[in-house]
Each structure stands twice: as structure tokens, then as C-alpha cells.
Amino acid sequence: MAVQTAAKKERAPFDYDRYLRPKKLPHIWCPGCGHGIVLKSLIRAIDASGLTKDQICMVSGIGCSSRTPGYVDFNTLHTLHGRSFAYATGVKLAKPELKVIVISGDGDALAIGGNHFIHTCRRNIDMTILVYSNFIYGMTGGQYSPTTPQGAIATTSRFGNIEPVFDCCDLAKAAGATFVARGTSYHCQDLEKTILEAIRHKGTSVVEIIDQCPTYYGRLNKLRSATEMMEKFEKNGTVSVKQVDKLPPEKVEGKLLRGILHRVERPEYCEEYDKLIQDAKGK
Amino acid sequence: MADKTKRLLQGNEACAEGALYAGCNFFAGYPITPSTEIGECLSVRLPKTGGKFIQMEDEIGAISAIIGASLAGSKSLTATSGPGFSLKQEGIGFACMTEVPCVIVNVMRGGPSTGFPTGPSQSDIMQAKWGAHGDHPAVVLTPSTVQEIFYETVRSFNLSEKYRTPVILLYDEIVGHMREPIVIPEEGEVEIVNRIKPTCPPEEYLPYDDSHEIAPLAAYGEGYRFHVTGLNHKPDGFPTNDPKLIEKENKRIIDKIENNKKQIWKNEAIDLDDATIGIFAYGSIARSARYAVNIMRDKDIKVGLLRPLTIWPFPEEAVSEMAEKVKVIIVPEMNLGQAVIEVERVAGGKCEVVGINRVDGDPIHPQQIIEVIEKYK
Numbered sequence: 001m002a003v004q005t006a007a008k009k010e011r012a013p014f015d016y017d018r019y020l021r022p023k024k025l026p027h028i029w030c031p032g033c034g035h036g037i038v039l040k041s042l043i044r045a046i047d048a049s050g051l052t053k054d055q056i057c058m059v060s061g062i063g064c065s066s067r068t069p070g071y072v073d074f075n076t077l078h079t080l081h082g083r084s085f086a087y088a089t090g091v092k093l094a095k096p097e098l099k100v101i102v103i104s105g106d107g108d109a110l111a112i113g114g115n116h117f118i119h120t121c122r123r124n125i126d127m128t129i130l131v132y133s134n135f136i137y138g139m140t141g142g143q144y145s146p147t148t149p150q151g152a153i154a155t156t157s158r159f160g161n162i163e164p165v166f167d168c169c170d171l172a173k174a175a176g177a178t179f180v181a182r183g184t185s186y187h188c189q190d191l192e193k194t195i196l197e198a199i200r201h202k203g204t205s206v207v208e209i210i211d212q213c214p215t216y217y218g219r220l221n222k223l224r225s226a227t228e229m230m231e232k233f234e235k236n237g238t239v240s241v242k243q244v245d246k247l248p249p250e251k252v253e254g255k256l257l258r259g260i261l262h263r264v265e266r267p268e269y270c271e272e273y274d275k276l277i278q279d280a281k282g283k
Numbered sequence: 284m285a286d287k288t289k290r291l292l293q294g295n296e297a298c299a300e301g302a303l304y305a306g307c308n309f310f311a312g313y314p315i316t317p318s319t320e321i322g323e324c325l326s327v328r329l330p331k332t333g334g335k336f337i338q339m340e341d342e343i344g345a346i347s348a349i350i351g352a353s354l355a356g357s358k359s360l361t362a363t364s365g366p367g368f369s370l371k372q373e374g375i376g377f378a379c380m381t382e383v384p385c386v387i388v389n390v391m392r393g394g395p396s397t398g399f400p401t402g403p404s405q406s407d408i409m410q411a412k413w414g415a416h417g418d419h420p421a422v423v424l425t426p427s428t429v430q431e432i433f434y435e436t437v438r439s440f441n442l443s444e445k446y447r448t449p450v451i452l453l454y455d456e457i458v459g460h461m462r463e464p465i466v467i468p469e470e471g472e473v474e475i476v477n478r479i480k481p482t483c484p485p486e487e488y489l490p491y492d493d494s495h496e497i498a499p500l501a502a503y504g505e506g507y508r509f510h511v512t513g514l515n516h517k518p519d520g521f522p523t524n525d526p527k528l529i530e531k532e533n534k535r536i537i538d539k540i541e542n543n544k545k546q547i548w549k550n551e552a553i554d555l556d557d558a559t560i561g562i563f564a565y566g567s568i569a570r571s572a573r574y575a576v577n578i579m580r581d582k583d584i585k586v587g588l589l590r591p592l593t594i595w596p597f598p599e600e601a602v603s604e605m606a607e608k609v610k611v612i613i614v615p616e617m618n619l620g621q622a623v624i625e626v627e628r629v630a631g632g633k634c635e636v637v638g639i640n641r642v643d644g645d646p647i648h649p650q651q652i653i654e655v656i657e658k659y660k
């Protein structure tokens with residue numbers, strides 16, 4: 001045991017700075033916000049993917065989560081609320097050799113950007129979409145979102161939210177995404193592996209990431225700390241797809257599945273377009 | 284001998300041909316009357332030249348996609364009408380703020396709302412200038428003929444590449460659907476402008492370098508790894524809250540057009556030298572106006588026409604000169620009075636200004652203009 005620990009210590013620490021824009025830090029995220037943890041997993045996954053920084057184009061919409069591209073040293077595009085998917089489609093179709101990664105919030109992807117989101121999935125254009133689900137609109141100060149649980153308090157649902165939630169993963173799958181997964185900021189090592197798989201997948205890959213907004217969702221719903229939120233929603237509120245069959249129904253009920261939920265092969269949009277070009281040139 | 288280069292084309296087809304001539308290699312759109320043919324035509328023509336066409340889920344998606352494509356190095360176009368133009372305003376503002384070249388065609392139809400989809404109109408003159416929120420630059424071109432649609436499409440691309448700004452090509456349903464013989468120039472006959480790309484080492488690159496009037500624009504994936512945001516930003520592209528930098532940027536994106544408006548303006552002056560009655564008309568209605576001028580000149584009535592091909596920035600110099608000379612400027616337009624507001628502002632009381640307006644879906648006929656000229660002769 002002692003030998004192993006010593007060996008571990010000798011391993012060079014992961015160099016995050018290589019992927020960050022250190023002059024653009026500190027970031028805007030509140031203490032305890034999940035978005036920073038996700039960034040850590042994302043950077044590690046990108047590192048493991050072997051992609052160069054020049055090969056990556058990171059596109060986002062508007063929201064706290066969407067500030068991510070400003071902090072990372074890739075080709076970066078911070079667009080408009082909900083529109084990132086369409087901007088990303090333009091980038092990818094114009095330059096298919098780029099690896100496009102989209103960062104979005106639950107409001108960004110599932111409310112205002114819902115139409116762009118589903119049609120991107122339908123086309124199966126090669127890009128990795130991360131949806132940071134923190135059950136609330138963080139940036140605008142805590143209004144309810146399409147993932148706010150029923151009964152929860154937001155600044156626009158003071159009497160408890162009456163709207164049912166969107167299941168981001170079901171939606172992505174139904175819309176045609178060929179890789180759909182869910183992770184959490186609590187299980188950040190699993191998340192890293194899941195994001196890596198998503199990046200390696202050819203086609204539209206969607207990863208919903210349950211994370212926490214202690215500032216608004218936490219405060220409004222009397223959850224005293226980020227860790228309390230992570231325990232409640234992420235650790236205890238999800239079960240791994242690998243374990244679900246082994247667990248009794250009462251341990252699964254009401255919980256979200258975590259891990260890779262759907263993976264199929266289907267023709268990718270840019271490749272199909274290339275074939276179309278070959279056809280058209282012959283006519 | 285039949286002229287091989289002469290073709291009978293519809294205005295919207297001429298627009299597609301002009302785009303290809305200008306080097307357009309990316310189109311994203313959403314079908315809407317009366318602009319649909321532009322996308323239909325490019326869906327066939329673009330892939331044949333290796334270009335990309337995509338029908339997006341809506342107009343917001345389309346403008347977003349062309350901005351993304353432009354940042355990846357493409358010359359990109361979208362085309363729309365009526366409500367679709369309203370939807371694109373959010374993206375047009377983004378392109379102004381982020382200084383991304385792209386071209387937006389708006390083939391005007393009757394509005395507001397769904398209005399009169401198949402009817403001609405010129406009621407988006409003000410929206411083309413003020414549609415996006417916030418102070419922003421506007422470059423808007425108004426061709427009158429099918430041949431002109433071709434050339435003005437090319438000019439739209441050239442201006443957008445040169446000034447790193449979205450350019451709006453604005454014409455009405457009449458010219459959009461009209462068929463006329465046009466000549467497609469040989470390659471190289473018309474100048475094609477391409478954006479300036481950086482030559483500095485990537486670590487020195489500033490995508491909004493304000494020591495240049497127009498900063499060079501890199502493309503994603505070419506080693507520059509720059510940041511683009513719709514937030515107010517510094518020369519390095521990253522957001523700022525500094526009031527001085529915010530003001531500087533807000534003014535700079537407007538000034539780059541204001542300071543170059545003489546190069547952007549383009550007018551045709553017909554019989555204006557000795558005119559005592561002036562007409563200000565654009566698009567298809569300029570054709571009615573020209574007809575009216577010819578008829579009145581045959582009767583020795585001194586009427587002249589100023590026909591702007593650039594309506595924004597507004598042709599202040601030409602209108603002001605005309606206002607010095609004439610007793611009245613007649614402004615016929617298929618709306619309830621839009622360009623006339625600008626003509627009045629520029630004329631500044633130096634002459635009378637009268638509008639002729641029509642919003643019933645019928646064009647303004649020469650006779651309608653002649654009737655007004657008669658009153659002032």
C-alpha cells in the first residue's frame with residue numbers, strides 16, 4: 001500500500017493551465033457552483049481525446065454555463081441565448097474537420113433553444129453537446145426552467161412550480177441523437193469518461209450533466225450548501241445504468257439514470273453532405 | 284449571333300448567381316415567399332461547386348448558421364421575407380457587434396405580420412436600419428432590376444467582407460419575381476473583395492484590433508484560437524465592463540461605416556441637372572418613377588430622379604444637393620412613409636417633400652406619380 005501511494009505522488013499533476021486562458025480567470029461562477037467541476041472533467045476528457053487545441057471549436061449560448069468558452073484556449077464562440085446549436089451547425093458544416101463542442105444550460109438548450117437542439121440531434125451532425133442541468137436559470141437570478149422539479153421554488157414560482165419537467169436525455173434520444181448520456185458533477189471522474197466517449201462518438205452526442213446552483217436553487221429551496229445539493233440530487237438522486245438491474249425497485253424509483261443511456265450508429269450529416277456534393281458534381 | 288452570356292433570369296435567381304459569382308460557399312435559410320427561390324436555386328448550385336446549403340429549422344437558426352460558417356471562413360448568405368426578417372434581427376445585431384461578414388437578403392412582402400405574402404411592398408426600409416436592438420451600423424442596398432440584383436448581391440458580399448459587417452440586400456417582390464435578360468460577367472470582370480486575414484503570429488492576434496480601421500479576421504481552425512462574444516469586448520475579443528472601452532467599441536462599429544459612407548453610397552441621378560421637381564425612388568418603384576420622368580421630359584417639364592442603390596447609410600449628400608435645386612421632392616414608396624422621413628430630415632426645409640404611398644399590394648404606377656408632378660409643374 002505504502003509503495004502505491006508513493007508511486008501516485010510521483011505522477012506529474014494534471015496541467016489544466018495548458019487548456020485554460022489564465023489571464024481570463026477568475027471565472028464568474030459562485031462558490032459551490034457545479035459549472036467549474038464540470039469544466040475540470042471536460043478538460044481532462046479533451047486531454048484524453050488527443051485532440052489539439054486548434055482542432056476544437058467550443059460554442060455556447062447565454063447563461064452562467066455558457067461563459068465556459070471564454071476561459072478555455074480553443075477556437076471559442078459565445079453566441080446568443082439558445083442559438084449555440086445553430087451557430088455550431090454553421091461552423092461544423094463549413095469546416096467539418098473541426099471538433100465542435102457545445103456548452104449549454106438547461107434553459108439555453110431546452111427552453112429558448114429547444115427547436116435548435118432537437119433539430120441538431122435529428123440531423124446527427126457530428127458535435128458534442130453538454131447540457132448543464134441545474135434546475136434553474138442561474139444567470140438571470142433564479143427563475144424556473146424546464147428542468148425545475150414540480151413543487152420547487154424559483155423567483156417566478158414562489159408558490160411552487162406547477163410545470164412538469166423535460167427529460168433532456170429522452171428528448172435527445174427521441175429527436176435522433178445517436179449518443180445520449182447523463183452525468184453529474186458529483187461523479188466527476190465518471191463524467192470525464194462519459195464526455196470522452198461522447199467526444200469520440202461520430203454524430204450528435206448529448207451529455208446532460210446534473211450540477212448545482214447553490215446561489216439560487218439552493219437558497220430558494222432551503223438547501224444549505226452545495227454539498228447538500230450534490231448529495232441530494234447527484235449522489236442519491238441518480239443511479240448508474242450499470243447497477244440499475246441489480247437494485248430493488250424501491251432504490252431506483254424517482255431517480256435519474258446515470259451513464260451512457262443510448263448509443264447507435266447512423267449516418268453523420270457532414271459525411272452525407274459530402275456524398276451529396278459528389279452526386280451533384282456528377283449531374 | 285446570340286449572346287451566350289445573356290440569360291433570362293428571375294430576380295431571385297439572379298441573386299443566387301450573384302452570390303456564387305461573389306464566392307458565396309455557404310447558404311442557410313428557411314423557406315418563405317417571396318424569397319424562397321434563392322434557397323431553392325442555391326440548394327442545386329452550391330453542392331455542384333463544393334459549397335454548402337442547409338435548410339435550418341427556422342430563420343433564427345439560419346442567420347445563426349451563416350454567422351458560424353463565416354467565422355469558420357466561409358462567405359455566407361441567408362435569404363428571407365416578412366416575418367422571417369423580423370426573426371433574423373437578433374442575429375443581425377450579433378453579426379454587427381462581433382463584426383462578422385455575412386449577407387442577408389430580404390425580399391419585401393406586405394406586412395405587418397403574415398400580411399400579404401404574395402404582394403409587393405417596401406415597408407421594411409426602417410426595419411432594415413433599426414430592426415436589431417441597440418445602436419448598430421446598417422449597410423442596406425436596394426436594386427431595381429434583375430441585372431442590378433446580380434451586381435448588388437456581389438457588392439453586398441464585397442462590402443460585408445471589406446467592412447466586416449452584415450450587409451442587407453433589400454428588394455421587393457416585384458423585382459424578386461420579375462424575369463429579365465441579364466448578362467453574367469466573365470470571371471474577373473467584377474472585383475471580388477475578400478476579408479483581410481491576419482499575418483501576425485497567433486499569440487499577437489487581436490480580432491478587434493482598433494489600431495486598424497477594420498481588423499483582420501482569422502477563421503476558426505487556422506491556428507489563431509480567438510474568442511468571439513456578443514458582449515461588449517476588448518480588442519482581444521474578451522468581455523469588458525470598462526465604460527471607456529464599451530463606449531469606444533459601440534462608436535467604432537458605427538464609425539467604420541459612417542467614415543466610409545462615400546465609398547458605400549451609390550446613386551443613379553437621372554435628369555437632375557436642370558430639374559425643378561425631384562423624385563426620390565428606389566427598388567421597383569424607381570422604375571415607375573423613371574417612366575414618369577421620361578413622359579414629363581417629353582412635355583418639357585423639368586423633372587429628375589435620384590435613385591439610391593445604397594439606402595443605408597442614407598444618401599444625405601445627394602438628397603441635400605437635390606433639395607438645393609428643386610422646389611419639391613416626391614417620394615413614392617410602397618409603404619406608409621418611411622424613406623420620406625429621411626428625405627425630409629435631410630432636405631431640412633430647403634424644399635417641399637411629398638410622399639406617394641400605397642399599401643394595397645399594387646405597385647405605384649407611373650400615372651400616380653405623374654399626377655403629383657402635374658400639381659407642381
Ligand SMILES: Cc1ncc(C[n+]2csc(CCOP(=O)(O)OP(=O)(O)O)c2C)c(N)n1
Nearest residue numbers: 062063064065081105106107108137138139
Ligand atoms: C433572447 C434572450 N432572452 C433572455 C435572455 C436572458 N437570459 C440570459 S441567461 C438566461 C437563462 C440562463 O439559464 P440556463 O440556460 O439554465 O443557464 P445557467 O445560467 O443556469 O447556467 C436568460 C433567460 C437572453 N440573454 N436572451
Ligand code: SF4
Nearest residue numbers: 029030033064138213
Ligand atoms: S448563479 Fe448559480 S449557476 Fe450561476 S454561477 Fe452562481 S451558482 Fe452557478
